Amino acid sequence: MGEELAEFVRNFGTMVRLAQEAQQGSAAGRELADTLSAHLGATADTVPIVVEEVPAHRFIDADIVLEGITGQDARLVGIGGGDQRHHMSLSDMLQHSQVYPSFPLSQPDYANLPIGPDEQRQTVALGLRLFRRDGVPVALLQRSAEPRYGRQTASVEVLCTEAEVTSAFLADFRRRMQSESVLKGQILSYSTDAFGPSSAGVTFHHRPSISAADVILPAGLLDRVEKHALGIAAHREALVAAGQHLKRGILLYGPPGTGKTHTVRFLLSASEGTTAILLSGGTLAHVSEAARMTRALQPSIVVLEDCDLIAEDRSFGHGPQPLLFEVLDAMDGLDDDADVTFVLTTNRVDMLERALAQRPGRVDLALEVPLPAEAERAALLRLYAGSLPFSRETIGTVAGRTEGTTASFTRELVRRATLAAALEQVPVADEHLLAAVDELMSDGASLTRSLLGSNGPIEDLRAGGTAISPGYGPTATTYGPASPYGSTLTLSSDEQEPDDQR
Numbered sequence: 001m002g003e004e005l006a007e008f009v010r011n012f013g014t015m016v017r018l019a020q021e022a023q024q025g026s027a028a029g030r031e032l033a034d035t036l037s038a039h040l041g042a043t044a045d046t047v048p049i050v051v052e053e054v055p056a057h058r059f060i061d062a063d064i065v066l067e068g069i070t071g072q073d074a075r076l077v078g079i080g081g082g083d084q085r086h087h088m089s090l091s092d093m094l095q096h097s098q099v100y101p102s103f104p105l106s107q108p109d110y111a112n113l114p115i116g117p118d119e120q121r122q123t124v125a126l127g128l129r130l131f132r133r134d135g136v137p138v139a140l141l142q143r144s145a146e147p148r149y150g151r152q153t154a155s156v157e158v159l160c161t162e163a164e165v166t167s168a169f170l171a172d173f174r175r176r177m178q179s180e181s182v183l184k185g186q187i188l189s190y191s192t193d194a195f196g197p198s199s200a201g202v203t204f205h206h207r208p209s210i211s212a213a214d215v216i217l218p219a220g221l222l223d224r225v226e227k228h229a230l231g232i233a234a235h236r237e238a239l240v241a242a243g244q245h246l247k248r249g250i251l252l253y254g255p256p257g258t259g260k261t262h263t264v265r266f267l268l269s270a271s272e273g274t275t276a277i278l279l280s281g282g283t284l285a286h287v288s289e290a291a292r293m294t295r296a297l298q299p300s301i302v303v304l305e306d307c308d309l310i311a312e313d314r315s316f317g318h319g320p321q322p323l324l325f326e327v328l329d330a331m332d333g334l335d336d337d338a339d340v341t342f343v344l345t346t347n348r349v350d351m352l353e354r355a356l357a358q359r360p361g362r363v364d365l366a367l368e369v370p371l372p373a374e375a376e377r378a379a380l381l382r383l384y385a386g387s388l389p390f391s392r393e394t395i396g397t398v399a400g401r402t403e404g405t406t407a408s409f410t411r412e413l414v415r416r417a418t419l420a421a422a423l424e425q426v427p428v429a430d431e432h433l434l435a436a437v438d439e440l441m442s443d444g445a446s447l448t449r450s451l452l453g454s455n456g457p458i459e460d461l462r463a464g465g466t467a468i469s470p471g472y473g474p475t476a477t478t479y480g481p482a483s484p485y486g487s488t489l490t491l492s493s494d495e496q497e498p499d500d501q502r
Contacts (some may be wrong), residue, residue, distance in 0.1 A: 032103040045094040057147035057202040059154040074131035080106035190283040253349035254369035257406030280305035291330035299339040394430040
């Protein structure tokens, strides 16, 4: 009997201890609901919640604005409860807590997000802000986008017993999101992860450092581009007063390797303080969002590289291209006083939709960037040679022998000459440059020339009395693939030397 009694006492003690632990856990699990109810002065699950969605790439702006707008006296706490908190809205958490108390308070979740090419900010990824607005208690849950949990956008969830206070707060939040954005004046591109394009973030880029002397184009061409892209903004007030629109579109077309991308880089270099969004490849799908951003962050530039990929003529392929209409809507949808420049580049101008390429207000300046003439090839040689001791006579000879080649080809000539001299362990000289041109212009190097975006002379074609640019049209000679240096606009922090004339 004694042993049975002792066993009963032990079991009873265990039961009491477990009951106490369960009671304590239940109290901790009610912390979220109890804290919100105490702060709001009302039962939390009866207070309406207003949700404001925020694009993933604007969440850093939301965090900065919320920190400022809620004040220094705001209380910031986190929500525990494991992964289930990521799958539930705040309303779901409060309802769930009534049956299964499982959301204790904890430290907020943080994430480091970029605010510039070389800067990051510790951002509240999941946190509850408790504060007062005009004396009225307000609770706000901010959370970042989490595609792995099915949340493609960030959000702000606001609880307040007075609807007017909630409306005024969110209106103030939206206004400040526009005026205090860290994206303003930056060069940005969209980044897409494995969870799909809707979860895209942004990448910050260093502004290039390129002077007009680094861009070798036919006389007057760069000046026209610069005046149209940047000069209009200098006369903004006069144009608006006269009822003229500020938005403009520039189309740069020509074969690969002639300087289209390099011209864009020069514009970015010369537009300090201007917001620029770079779209190419798969990120062209974000043209509508880019237009919305640039409208808010103007003066702005939107660069659409290789726009023929999304703006093909409707007579080609299998029907209308959905992205084409987004491009047209984005360009047409801007207000007349929007200081926004669209810069489009293409290697296949014949594939462009006529409405995009010809209608004023969408593209009002179309310029061909042709293969460099002999004088321009000589200038490119001098540019890429830098301090290398090539004579004027040799540069002239090489320029004369390289008709139909691109800037990429010219740069490769200089590189090969330098490499040959290094292998011989002698200073680079004229004979190395002449040997390089012999090698690359030989019949056996035709594929290499093609890969460098180069071709022989091509005659102008005529169709129905309308000039067709060299290299375009159904009977024109087809240009080779783009330069191995790439046709996509690339901006890296260590690129300070002149880039290829793409």
